[in-house]
Amino acid sequence: MLVLGWLVWDIIENTARNLQKANIAAGYGFLERTAGFGIIQRLVPYTEASSYGRALFIGLLNTLLVAGLGIILATILGFIVGIARLSSNWLISRTAAAYVEILRNIPLLLQLFFWYFVVLRSLPGMREKWTLFDGVHMNIGGLHVPRLVPGEGIWLVIAAVPVAIAAMLVVTRWAHAHQARTGIRPPVGLINTALFIGLPLAAFLATGRPLHIDLPVFNETGPLLRRGFQAGSGMTIIPEFVGLLLALTLYTATFIAEVVRAGIQGVNRGQTEAARSLGLRSGQTLRLVVLPQAMRIIIPPLTNQYLNLTKNSSLAVAIAYPDLVSVGGTVLNQTGQAVEIVSIWMLFYLGLSFLTSAVMGYFNKRVALVER
Amino acid sequence: MSVTTDTFVRDDLLPAKAPPRNTVGVVGWLRQNLFSTPLNGVMTIIILAFIVWTVTPFIRFTLIDAVWTGPDRSVCATATGACWAYVKAYLPQFIYGRYPIGERWRVDLVFVLLLIGLIPMLIPRVPYKALNAIFLIGVFPVVAYILLTGGHHQFVGSLIPSSLMAPSPLRFAVQYAVFSAVILGLLALYARLAGRPISRTTTPAAMILGYIAVILVLVSLDFGLVPVETANWGGLLVTLVVAITGMVAAFPLGILLALGRRSNMPVVSLASTIFIEVWRGVPLITVLFMASVMLPLFLPEGVTFDKLLRALIGVTLFQAAYMAETIRGGLQAIPRGQYEGAMALGLGYWQMMRKIILPQALRIVIPGIVGSFISLFKDTTLVIIIGLYDFLGQIQASANDAKWASPVTGLTGYIFAAMVFWAFCFAMSRYAAFTERRLDRGRR
Numbered sequence: 015m016l017v018l019g020w021l022v023w024d025i026i027e028n029t030a031r032n033l034q035k036a037n038i039a040a041g042y043g044f045l046e047r048t049a050g051f052g053i054i055q056r057l058v059p060y061t062e063a064s065s066y067g068r069a070l071f072i073g074l075l076n077t078l079l080v081a082g083l084g085i086i087l088a089t090i091l092g093f094i095v096g097i098a099r100l101s102s103n104w105l106i107s108r109t110a111a112a113y114v115e116i117l118r119n120i121p122l123l124l125q126l127f128f129w130y131f132v133v134l135r136s137l138p139g140m141r142e143k144w145t146l147f148d149g150v151h152m153n154i155g156g157l158h159v160p161r162l163v164p165g166e167g168i169w170l171v172i173a174a175v176p177v178a179i180a181a182m183l184v185v186t187r188w189a190h191a192h193q194a195r196t197g198i199r200p201p202v203g204l205i206n207t208a209l210f211i212g213l214p215l216a217a218f219l220a221t222g223r224p225l226h227i228d229l230p231v232f233n234e235t236g237p238l239l240r241r242g243f244q245a246g247s248g249m250t251i252i253p254e255f256v257g258l259l260l261a262l263t264l265y266t267a268t269f270i271a272e273v274v275r276a277g278i279q280g281v282n283r284g285q286t287e288a289a290r291s292l293g294l295r296s297g298q299t300l301r302l303v304v305l306p307q308a309m310r311i312i313i314p315p316l317t318n319q320y321l322n323l324t325k326n327s328s329l330a331v332a333i334a335y336p337d338l339v340s341v342g343g344t345v346l347n348q349t350g351q352a353v354e355i356v357s358i359w360m361l362f363y364l365g366l367s368f369l370t371s372a373v374m375g376y377f378n379k380r381v382a383l384v385e386r
Numbered sequence: 387m388s389v390t391t392d393t394f395v396r397d398d399l400l401p402a403k404a405p406p407r408n409t410v411g412v413v414g415w416l417r418q419n420l421f422s423t424p425l426n427g428v429m430t431i432i433i434l435a436f437i438v439w440t441v442t443p444f445i446r447f448t449l450i451d452a453v454w455t456g457p458d459r460s461v462c463a464t465a466t467g468a469c470w471a472y473v474k475a476y477l478p479q480f481i482y483g484r485y486p487i488g489e490r491w492r493v494d495l496v497f498v499l500l501l502i503g504l505i506p507m508l509i510p511r512v513p514y515k516a517l518n519a520i521f522l523i524g525v526f527p528v529v530a531y532i533l534l535t536g537g538h539h540q541f542v543g544s545l546i547p548s549s550l551m552a553p554s555p556l557r558f559a560v561q562y563a564v565f566s567a568v569i570l571g572l573l574a575l576y577a578r579l580a581g582r583p584i585s586r587t588t589t590p591a592a593m594i595l596g597y598i599a600v601i602l603v604l605v606s607l608d609f610g611l612v613p614v615e616t617a618n619w620g621g622l623l624v625t626l627v628v629a630i631t632g633m634v635a636a637f638p639l640g641i642l643l644a645l646g647r648r649s650n651m652p653v654v655s656l657a658s659t660i661f662i663e664v665w666r667g668v669p670l671i672t673v674l675f676m677a678s679v680m681l682p683l684f685l686p687e688g689v690t691f692d693k694l695l696r697a698l699i700g701v702t703l704f705q706a707a708y709m710a711e712t713i714r715g716g717l718q719a720i721p722r723g724q725y726e727g728a729m730a731l732g733l734g735y736w737q738m739m740r741k742i743i744l745p746q747a748l749r750i751v752i753p754g755i756v757g758s759f760i761s762l763f764k765d766t767t768l769v770i771i772i773g774l775y776d777f778l779g780q781i782q783a784s785a786n787d788a789k790w791a792s793p794v795t796g797l798t799g800y801i802f803a804a805m806v807f808w809a810f811c812f813a814m815s816r817y818a819a820f821t822e823r824r825l826d827r828g829r830r
Contacts, residue, residue, distance in 0.1 A: 104419035119811035121764040326671035352679040359672040367667040
């Protein structure tokens, strides 16, 4: 204990002396100062005149954006691949296995470099485009998609979504009760889909279509400097974001696929056989019998993968996607406030870890076996 | 009255009929595995088309259209396939970085020693595992360190004021002797107060201090090797140094942390838990940043660590947290009866751990340890971000070299890097699966 205390004291003293020598004032006061550098992707207003604190906040939002989207996409892909690996179709299961074994064993950073420096850099130049489908184009400047411009009354449409979800819950309840009473299951899926799409759509039409689509404008002719996509039209998703999202999704999906496969294989075979002998179709068996039980095994390691994806999103710094670490690195270079920046990073990631664990812990409790 | 019997009893088996034509052979296999239902058939065709669509260009690029030999970029400038000539020209750089050409035999020797130590360790049937482990963990790192850096360190000591004693190796030796004596004295005092035999408490500590002294003497000896700065290291050498040092150094630390987390002493358990959770909660990049920008701040004036050492410290602490959790899993899998049995025999805590619990726990977690090493191996690529040139960094840097720059150079480099990393990681994961199966069989 004494030795440890002395060590800590020594470290603090050294740090204070070194900071003084480098003329750096300790503390978080620097967050108020003007940043003076631009950021290529911002979800909320930011200019070069904004403060360092604002810049870090922009970075934080960017991290959350790429991690959140990555988690959703990786989960979808991971579940598909994980189930495909257990398919009775030899080709499908082998393809899924090959995908998992290849991408899982290559460092994420290398994959990120591949997508960003090779694939996205070989897209057509700024004055050309490559059309994926109507309204969605790609070139070296990024992904150009239509932008949705909300008009007046859009809040009604947005408010219709929770209303629809509430209605869906009511319908599901009623359907269960109806099935228990009469043995006939109403077409819940159909009704719910209709509700989920119909209610917001009705609100949308009723308020006079308060959403207008701003297509990206592309000039093919005219003076050379005016060709290409016009600034201010449509929405441009920067290639750094596309590359990072691709790499994170494809890499993490392999791990999620393995988690899902292990979870499904962890469910006793008797369960599948019993379900089949009750007359459930294979899709129903998977959805109603196997997956709910597999979720118990899947959720804890799945949480880990979500955390890994979030932490791995910090690789953004390698391709200069402005996430928290990348922006923080720039601030660090400008101000030299190493201790403060690193502490902000650590606090953010630790906080996120705890939050994710808490949320997934709640989910886990809900699906866990109730033991008596 | 005659009884006619028309019962018929067959006294031999009928030969089996040939199975239906469409359930055997290639056709049967196809029907069963690829076209069992119409939906399956459609999926098969879609996947097949997808495979052809992705694999054909890859094979064309890497094999058919590839350029295999050539002196410089002119052969690859117009190529539509991989430029393997470039990989061939840069291979030494990819392996050694900027390590002086005349000294590269030292790196080779280290690689060979590593293989000599590692291969028998990995094959379960080879005997003398304990000796082998001592060589790998105790001897090999020291030899490798001396070979790679050149050794011949000048220790001069800094704690005793220069007015009392001029800076010299002797001053360092005196300091070390005083330091060791103080530690041993404190331990003896503690043992005395706790009423334990003094020799049993101090002997392990004395052995550790003696071992460190031997290492210090060895690295300060002049073997006539030219010193090579770590700034000149690069390529696969750096990747392996970071991964293996991180692993070897993190191993004992991980064991201590795992034991600490399960300890009954609240302070120790809390401190270990906080340490583990903090390192596991943050990305490796922030740890590396911290090691590269914050460590220099923590040190007294005049003391500097080189970049590689800073990265190694960061990686080791990070890896130790993950190792601790893996090992804790093993500790928890040991039945309580083992602990109780050991205690009933009168073994002390460390004796119980060393002789009963750890040997069993560590054997269980071998697959987990290999898995954790695979992630560390992949994560070593992140040292690029703090300016070290590992295998990937070296490839990335060389692709822009004017001598070989061409449209396909970058992609070729990445494919080569991917193949090498893949081969390493895949082999290790197969090994982990193999030990897992073996352990499973042993327990059944």
